[in-house]
Amino acid sequence: GFAKVDHHRALRTGYPEVVFCQGKTHEQCEKIFQALEKHNDNILMTRAEPDLFARLQKIDDRLVYSELGRTITLEAKPREKTGSVLIISAGTADIPVAEEAAVTAAISGANVERLYDCGVAGIHRLLAQNEKIQKARCIVAVAGMEGALPSVVGGLAPCPVIAVPTSVGYGSHLNGLAPLFTMLNSCAPNITVVNIDNGFGAGFSSAMINKGVNHEA
Amino acid sequence: GFAKVDHHRALRTGYPEVVFCQGKTHEQCEKIFQALEKHNDNILMTRAEPDLFARLQKIDDRLVYSELGRTITLEAKPREKTGSVLIISAGTADIPVAEEAAVTAAISGANVERLYDCGVAGIHRLLAQNEKIQKARCIVAVAGMEGALPSVVGGLAPCPVIAVPTSVGYGSHLNGLAPLFTMLNSCAPNITVVNIDNGFGAGFSSAMINKGVNHEA
Amino acid sequence: GFAKVDHHRALRTGYPEVVFCQGKTHEQCEKIFQALEKHNDNILMTRAEPDLFARLQKIDDRLVYSELGRTITLEAKPREKTGSVLIISAGTADIPVAEEAAVTAAISGANVERLYDCGVAGIHRLLAQNEKIQKARCIVAVAGMEGALPSVVGGLAPCPVIAVPTSVGYGSHLNGLAPLFTMLNSCAPNITVVNIDNGFGAGFSSAMINKGVNHEA
Amino acid sequence: GFAKVDHHRALRTGYPEVVFCQGKTHEQCEKIFQALEKHNDNILMTRAEPDLFARLQKIDDRLVYSELGRTITLEAKPREKTGSVLIISAGTADIPVAEEAAVTAAISGANVERLYDCGVAGIHRLLAQNEKIQKARCIVAVAGMEGALPSVVGGLAPCPVIAVPTSVGYGSHLNGLAPLFTMLNSCAPNITVVNIDNGFGAGFSSAMINKGVNHEA
Amino acid sequence: GFAKVDHHRALRTGYPEVVFCQGKTHEQCEKIFQALEKHNDNILMTRAEPDLFARLQKIDDRLVYSELGRTITLEAKPREKTGSVLIISAGTADIPVAEEAAVTAAISGANVERLYDCGVAGIHRLLAQNEKIQKARCIVAVAGMEGALPSVVGGLAPCPVIAVPTSVGYGSHLNGLAPLFTMLNSCAPNITVVNIDNGFGAGFSSAMINKGVNHEA
Amino acid sequence: GFAKVDHHRALRTGYPEVVFCQGKTHEQCEKIFQALEKHNDNILMTRAEPDLFARLQKIDDRLVYSELGRTITLEAKPREKTGSVLIISAGTADIPVAEEAAVTAAISGANVERLYDCGVAGIHRLLAQNEKIQKARCIVAVAGMEGALPSVVGGLAPCPVIAVPTSVGYGSHLNGLAPLFTMLNSCAPNITVVNIDNGFGAGFSSAMINKGVNHEA
Amino acid sequence: GFAKVDHHRALRTGYPEVVFCQGKTHEQCEKIFQALEKHNDNILMTRAEPDLFARLQKIDDRLVYSELGRTITLEAKPREKTGSVLIISAGTADIPVAEEAAVTAAISGANVERLYDCGVAGIHRLLAQNEKIQKARCIVAVAGMEGALPSVVGGLAPCPVIAVPTSVGYGSHLNGLAPLFTMLNSCAPNITVVNIDNGFGAGFSSAMINKGVNHEA
């Protein structure tokens, strides 16, 4: 076949196998899914259109689709959910990226909580939810436009914050470069950043941080 | 002479004559100052080094120097100060730009109040000063690093906010382009922006807004 | 619901509630509109396509559409119009952005005057209208291509000028970055700038400046 | 004073107070240090030149200087060191940034291990140290030039990897933007990124991840 | 005609005539093909859609289409294949560019071997194929995303490596600029680079290097 | 020698030989000058520091230095001056570039007229000189900051206008890229542009246009 | 109407009235054409699609369409053609821009000669036409890809060369910024540059240079 599916990774890490559907034909996605399904209980497909889900559901009716997050998931043997990952987003239009992060964190073993539409131009909305911020083990902060949200969250939170810039904006927004640079230049010391619109990477890393690696029993 | 000094502008607008000293020799600055002094009561020289002040003070001992703001001012017939312009800045290193704005607004006729070291990563510092924010006629918000301050201020303030990005930062800060783009993409609707480090422009415009132009008596 | 509508803002500021329709589905826009309508007399929807208007008009026939400015407005209890905001634009293709500014300023309480097709390559057109420039309390100057218009206007006007770069141009225009940088680097001291194509922000700020905030009665 | 020192932060978070010395005069640094010293046992000063250390050491001889990492530290009541943070760097010239991360992680409570000069063009050097990679709770991967190191490390490591691009390079390196973009676009899902040369941010976040926040006893 | 076909080049160099179909109408492509066919045995058409192939095949049924590489080839008098060019690619989505290189190298006289889906985040896949890397005379390394593959290959290979960045990625990938800069900044000394998606240039140069020019018999 | 001096060019074109001194040692400049002097009557050296002039003057006392334009010229057999090239500049700091253009145009055979300190923020200064604009055969318009001057001049002038952006500015000026893009996007159809600070190129081309090439006697 | 047509310009300058159709509706173009037609003998419409021509031809059957150059022209009283403008282009795909320049120069009064498909990678094609280059009064050199053509032409030609970068290319071509920067940095002193794809500006300026302005009879 055209793609060397790397079956060992899932075993090695205990995380689901992942398929990035964007830029692949539905036929390619189906083939990769079928190859993975033989060896994996948990599969996550990102950037998946409704049509692809309709097609794959006919093959395997255990599949679940998230319309907001554009993900297809198979959770045949779900990991036990632990801890608390909090997903905070700024605007309505950032929700798809936030949901990609949420679904990824959940299938990777985290309890997930959501706090949406909390942009910094109305700071009281965020401050009103301070309790949730204090309880999280890791926070994913998603924002387009000027991307200022993670800086404020970073200042309030006692835990690591993963900042996700989105491509939501126009003009000098530069398809997400503006909030990306905002986040990289944040004054808060507990912020790290992933690529524009990369909800998957933020969700995956937040689940790892939430669980803790090599922590003694 | 090499520079056509435009004497009518000051008369026309009622604001001080301004000299931008950066990129000019001390000799050029002195000549321009002497030409202006003959026809103007109020003069503002920006981006002026201490040495230049030492030189000009020998000519005219009414001159005043602001070390922080790097300005030389002559206020022979000060305008009456009215209203309230509030200058808010994020970090210690942003103070020179904030002071350039403050001095400019003051000589242009505004009562000026300052609120420094109020970065968004410690949002409580800003919230503690909400009263001052509510009373201002115009706010100048100065920030380097990620430049998130004006967005938060814009959401709190009932008046126009002029955002000034500074060149304070490193790496993907791009000498101030990062906070510039942050500010241009702000979600708050009452924010307008000036060039990186342009405290002068912000101070001047804030004074105009503070005073009101063509308001009926 | 997916969006925390912030009902307090309108009360707090006395300005209309605003919905940015771009990037939202018609269904989302309708839901947000219905939520707002319950608590607000004046609503402004920007970047709205004709189809969206057709849909919303069936729900509320008081709605008005501006084809040029792509806005939907509800003005159930119009604010009294005061002062004078002047909207100047450079080319025919800049008119949509200019109209977005004009509609926003008007619903926010300003008397609005328009001066279109006044690009600097035919400077006599602008000079012929100097009287209007002298009378305004705030000017919004909209330009694509090289974006030189605000500099010339700034030199003529005794009031604050808000410069709006547009994405109209090609080649090294960089989708509006060229006029954006032109405007940020203007020699005129009374110019502040908003994001590319952000007629809304310019209109809103100009109305605030036009009205004056915290001016004593 | 010119800087509102935020004494509550250290209490709130249990981490040292931090001073970013770059862009501050020695006099300013001394004043800030003296203000902090009164209320804090542990202080970290980053981007500090040898001269500044010489000056401060006269005030407080408990201070320690790291020549490689350009840090001054006061650890009057050191936190207990736990877990394992592994710092991997690519080239000799990246060591200052790697050491800034190492010192920061250590003073923030982490056991720190170092693996330097492991660039990907000689991949055997990295593979030879796989055991250390498998044992870490969090890895900081520092690289200039093309910045490929974190991608390879991310594929080998079972824990979160924080990537730090450095400004070491020339030509199309763009002062670190090249490795920054490399890292943001990494195929490995367990990578997050901080600003160019930001060893401090990476060290701080790695210590938080290493310790675990809100983990039940 | 509109295009001066340069018949001497093929004679001069011994390589096929090449047509870059992108941005030309099918009619233009057909005319150019017919002009070339009269004087050339070997013709390579790149960036050719299936429809164009269908049209040209009616004129000349010796034509061969590569669906993956989007090439149309006529090899009436194939050059003898010599040596070994190895094409390595990182992800599934990079295959079209890799195949463009492979077809070009082959018609230009090289034995071609392929090694696909060998991204650096799973470095074992590449290391498992070290034997092939050691035997090649020239390697073409194709990668999108972060573009780290050529650096690792360059460190392993004893021969010249031509790096080809692809436009496969999103966000700060900048349509391929990110991996382009990664490759230009590589630490490995045996790497040279071609334009984003330029499989043709890489294939052509690799064939020249594989054959050797001006080597004595 | 290290530099192949191309003696035929001067004969071929009738223009002076030119040496670009920036980035060359004084020793290299002296050697090149001595080689040129043997075969040329007219020599222009650009970007020349006063020290270099002092050194060369000892060799040849016919040399003339322009302090403002940083040029050294030898005009042993001056070309007859014809027509009229008008050099217009915006600010005091743009004068060095304007003078480089002026000296180049003059030694290349043009009558040169100057109009300095005519920035568009004070448009009346330019309009007052309309007569000179109408009489010119070619205009060179030099501007830093926002670079709007050529657009206004282009609209007034009946002749070709060569726009020269300068590196005078700060912040988002991007060392001259801002006015460069302004000029390239100008609405006036009679404007062409040269590189940032390239007074030489503008002066040379304006002299050619002023004289006319291949015009019948 | 929405557009202030500036009837005086044509009279003032003796050139045709010009309409830039891109970004205007067919209805807007028709209205502008009808307004112009009343006062002008010669009209040039650029960036015009075939459909627009079909529509306007019904109104005025004297109109002529150039399919290659995408121009509509009315030449009711053609200017007498004088001198010689030479249009040189590099690749087949650059022809539309070259033809826009050619049509513009012709209707503006120049004899126009064409030399197409003369890219520098086959330098003999250009050298074979040296005679034409020597006879021209002004040359327009159009090139996409690397944009090297004008540099070579500039070295051969005794007259001014106007360089036009085109958006033809891919990858690091950056939609024409690559050849634009190539041309601005040219070593040849007789080159000036216009915006990417701006055949109109090049054609207009070349016609002005060809004719000579303010040359004595």
Added chain:
Amino acid sequence: GFAKVDHHRALRTGYPEVVFCQGKTHEQCEKIFQALEKHNDNILMTRAEPDLFARLQKIDDRLVYSELGRTITLEAKPREKTGSVLIISAGTADIPVAEEAAVTAAISGANVERLYDCGVAGIHRLLAQNEKIQKARCIVAVAGMEGALPSVVGGLAPCPVIAVPTSVGYGSHLNGLAPLFTMLNSCAPNITVVNIDNGFGAGFSSAMINKGVNHEA
């Protein structure tokens, strides 16, 4: 020590050990040199200042310095020189980069020929040397300014051409990005590119190509 010197590389590849001195202290360079000297006959140190040479020469008087190329070389057991690598450069100021390439190619086993000061604005200089171009096995083409040289050379040469952009230029040259993009977009199919000013990489790769790898005896 701070640097893991990778002794196997030289054995593996048969090329000299290389030290990149830029950004290292003289002390670091000396230590690395001493470590290498024990196991290597041939050593190349690039970007080395005269002072460093003076220091190292005292340790080992077999060292040779190239003032133009800024290299220090030890060739205790020189490789036999074979084939022909031709180094062509455009301007006087590009010579340091060209010499770095020449020295590298020579110590790596190639006969090296030089052709300097052959910029494309005087194309006859290049054409006069066509014979040398036809005989080379690999050409290194070095150019700053617009970087057009490799395109012309690529069209003339029957062998691979490695293009090296230099940082020589000003304004929109962008420190070498302009010629870099020119070269990446070249129409000639036999061109590959290295980083700005990377004479070393070009010299190394050209020597590999010149020798041929895995060519049967």
